[in-house]
Amino acid sequence: MIFAGPDDGPIRNTNFNRRVWAKALQNAGAPKIHFHDLRHTGNTLAANAGVSIRDLMTRMSHSSTRAAIIYQHSTDERQREVAQKLNDLARGALDKPTGTQRARDQK
Template sequence: MAKAYRLLKAIFNTAVEDGLIKANPCTIKKAGKEDSPERPVLTMKQVFVLADAIEPRFRMLILLATFAGLRWGELAALQRKNLDLDASTIRVVSTTTELKDGSVTIGPPKSEAGKRLVSIPATLLPDLRKHKETYAENGEHGHVFVGPKGAKLRRANFTRVWAAALKKAELSGFHFHDLRHTGNTLAAQSGATLRDLMTRMGHSSTRAALIYQHTAMERDRAIADALGKLAEEALKPEEPEPDEQDPDGSGT
């Protein structure tokens, strides 16, 4: 509703500028503001528990969504030719779109910022090589992730697999997008700059990246406070030992 209201207000603003109407009728305060609840973040252990709980052919889907920050559509569209394991990088140049008739189309990302080169943690490379050999389609245009019968990935079909994995991992309330959210949060906590986050996430605006930086700063503040308490404890004057106060211990 908030998105629709912002669009309607923008349309009327254009109408005012063009002299078609005298004033914008969209005057409801904060109607275009979204108050979405903060999405949950998985712990590092939970990510790997979930990856081990899901069907083996989708294990790397979980890990790349987290540690490369790739969207569902970007993973579903990923081809062999854009996966460089020697350089430990993924070139994101396309994404999938699922139409109402059930068909899947592949096209460029919504913005130029979505086209990007993402580094892969070295620890994932052995498993990613194994996945490529075992599950990926053949040929340079072959998709890295496909269904059990070789079909393109579809959210509707994956929902069942995802639900089963969550149950097996004893997790609940998580969406697939929360993996990317988790990875971005971890990246911010690792010290990534605003520009680093924007590039890695594939965003052209600072809005989303600033959210993760704010989260990282909150965590950094908590760490600083904890260090401060440790320092205070260390700087407290030591209580004199009883024998230093009274050598004979008589108290006189």
């Protein structure tokens, strides 16, 4: 366990935020965020890394794709990566001679 209760057992949700989470954030000098934000951030990062919808569903223990799609945010950086990959594919296709061009070149 990352966080344990006073008796070193599991923490109950009723006292986790007050006793543990708020103090952990303060001690770390971190901004006040909800514990669930960690889950959202982790799954968003996984989605950005290219994890499939099925893998996201498994990570979150969800049986529907609806929850996994929530974590599939589009970012400017990701859009640039996609544009670059499409550009590379297009350039590669343009650089290859077509069948007609090859026949002409062989004459």
